[in-house]
Amino acid sequence: MKRGLGWSALVAALLVYPFVDRVLGFQTVHAVSDGMIYVLLALGLNIVVGYAGLLDLGYAAFFAIGAYAMGLLNSPVLGSPFYGHPWSFWLCIWIAAAVSALLGVAIGAPTLRVRGDYLAIITLGFGEIIPVAIRNLGDITIELGSWRPVERLNLTGGENGVNPIGRPYFPGVPFETDPVPWYFLILIIGAASLWAMNRLRDSRLGRAWMAIREDETAADCAGVNPVSTKLLAFALGASFSGFAGSVYAAKLQAITPGAFEFQVSIMLLCMVVLGGAGSLKGVILGGMLITLFDRVALAQMTFFVRWVGRTVGVPALVAADLTLWRWFFFGLGLALVMLLRPEGLAGRRLRPIPVGDDSADAPAPAVPPRVEAIPSWLRDRMRGGGGAHGSEPILEIRALTRRFGGIVALNDVDLVVPRGAIVGLIGPNGAGKTTLFNVVTGLIRPEGGRITFEGTSLGRLRPNAIVARGIARTFQSIRLFPQMTVLENVLVGEHCRLAASVVGAVLRPRAVVSEEARARQRGRELLTFVGLDGKEDDVARNLPYGDQRRLEIARALATEPRLILLDEPTAGMNPRETETLTALIGTLRRELALSVLLIEHDMEVVMGISDRITVLDYGTRIAEGTPAEIQRHPRVIEAYLGTGFEAERHA
């Protein structure tokens, strides 16, 4: 109730504001509208920076493209063949958004594989190139000897920009003379954008963005396609700035390349970071604060400082002009926020990560898994997917080889996981066990050999495609999405089994609503099954260690796998937690016919639970057999305990 009241008050204030302004004669509607355009831009940037975690230092480029799309299509002047037939404003804003989105994809595509800080520099480079191009394309002459195929072509208006730009036409609305219609136009666009962004954040796509931000590798291995997810972030983030830019151009009636420099990108970044990247409320707050600061506070503070100077009699203060310190304050603001409150003013405040052995002071309730708690849908899915293939092995690895420089991490390794079996993979440290997992899950490409899953080759599939086929994994060092909630972590696991598209996420047709509700229900059931009920809304990084392990397994199960790869699942657990987890793995196999490939150093666990065991040493398979055979195998004993040192010397 209270929240609804707050929103209604805000909406009422926004609706009444221009009329109050007129009555009181403030004449601030223009400035407020411009401020709202910047807030809209910051909201668009927030999709890229806040949600997807891609630091974009050249966001003003999209703003420029939106503005120039409007300027070029809707200007009655400019001499080139492209101009002279101004198109309708209402058409142009959509074209501007589409062009910006396309550019977003074009800029995003080459940056997909590069690291975060390199990506930032690449976007900065694009942000620099675009104003240079706009400046220089105002006067193009191509000279090939004496032949000039192009002479003094003006594509962009050059340094002088585009002027004038046509205004929107709407019967009875005085866009020409009155700032108020502009205010409402921008308010409507802003509100619609906010509405769409809010829905996007809580959708399948929004979760995928955040998963990528938190841990790209883990997201890939949980079934999220990083390529399309990142491109969508770039495209959608850019499209909002396309709207903002086109409205800005039409409102100002003139654009010059100087309005889209690096400083604008940084001011927008300030808004996002100050308010709290990833929080819509925070970004709006940050945008308002910075606009206010820039347009009002600096000038007022200058008056104040001068007044102080006159009163105290300090000539330096009398002559002070704080507006010249603008960029100093923006820089200081960026640095201070990062140093003191990196989550921003309105961001989710995180408890510090617990230090040391937390399971000792807060013992995790190690509830043994109950068979009846297995979600029925999971049971159905697993049975349905598995039964058809009969007795052939679910996973068959033949002659797998992978080198790192001179080290042979995997040398001609064969491994078979029969359907519904638990296969243990053991070996000394550095034997290549995790490398094998990484190859099977597509993180590392093999140099030779063949991996067949359910009768088809995995070839060169990306990790997320392999997850979609039905192989899930956990990591040796737990890789959750630390700043997302427990339920969100599991929902990311369901990503590849859900279908909601961008449009679906925004418009929420009935199919998407029910899919989302079902997904959440299933997520809760899975959490109950692994013993994490009641912790759905905790932030993952605040969970105790044992719970994090179980959450990772729940996330893996959410992908509806038929084979699960567990990388040292009991590492760091106390005996009781280990016992619970071992029972859980047994239950999964028994009740769901889930096949398990298990790396484990705890011999009691491996020997007790595995049907067959493969032993690796220096990348080579040295033994394969039942636990009893392995325990007697001379080469295994040799690998673990070493042979007689002397004998080796003199051999």
Added chain:
Amino acid sequence: MPGRVRALGGLGGHVGAPQVNAWEVLVQQTINGLTRGAVFALIALGYTMVYGIIELINFAHGDVFMLGLFISLSWFALLGVTKTLVGWQLVTILPLVFALTMLTTAALNVAIDRLAYRPLRRSTRLAPLITAIGVSFMLENIALLWKGPAPIAYPDVFPSVDILREWFGVDSAVFITTKDLLVVGATIPLMVGLNYFVTRTRWGKAMRATAQDRETAQAMGIDVERTILLTFCVGGALAGAAGVIQGMYYNIGMWWMGYQAGLRAFTAAVLGGIGNMPGAALGGLFIGFLSAWSDQYISARWTNAIVFAILILVLVFRPQGLMGERSPDKV
């Protein structure tokens, strides 16, 4: 003031005279590129050393270079130098100003690290980058308020003698002055000294070890924080030296020059393989040549776009640099 003409126009009026042939233009631009490149190389070394050791793109580094130029101006003023140095002054005052400026910028760089980056050592990779951008804006704004928005004339403290004409009596359109010698004569000892420092001294060894693996270095008893401090110190000193050279060569300084020079130097560092010091030096020269040639043969208007396009292409297709070896990210 031949230096000034070249600084502003890219191409000097001497070269633009009608009797100039294409070869002379090329030679002249290559010399221009060499001097520009030497400055880029000195700045790039600071980028690459800091990145090598704490994986931070020190965005404010270019502004330390810019401040180095202005600070050296103040040192000259403090020492009462107003006109061209002659004779013994060249071997006393000039090295003194170099040393004082390098000390100042080194201290500045260390202060930046202590205040802005050190508290973020354990945070994500992007947090200190954002902070660095903030620091860069602050430094630029300080310079703007200190020196005003207009370009500042840097006094002609270094004698400019047309070597070919006055020493050798050759009448050529190519124009080589003692200032060109200054650039080479100041840069080479700095680089040789740096190389000695990094490869031959204990501190240099600590730096290389920390760059390769910070935790192991710490376990071996290396004081990592002090090594990082040292890195910022050396990087800042080199940027300061670059500032002095830039000022004396071009006789002009602008508050915004650090941003552009910084990005070009960063491009140079990336080209050479970030973290790789000889690579940064060569990359700097390459960017110097490239920008001089681009000014001449394409258009100065497009040079920035070309440099950035190279930066993007290298980062996308060869992030390990043109000479470096690929090192896979740890999974």
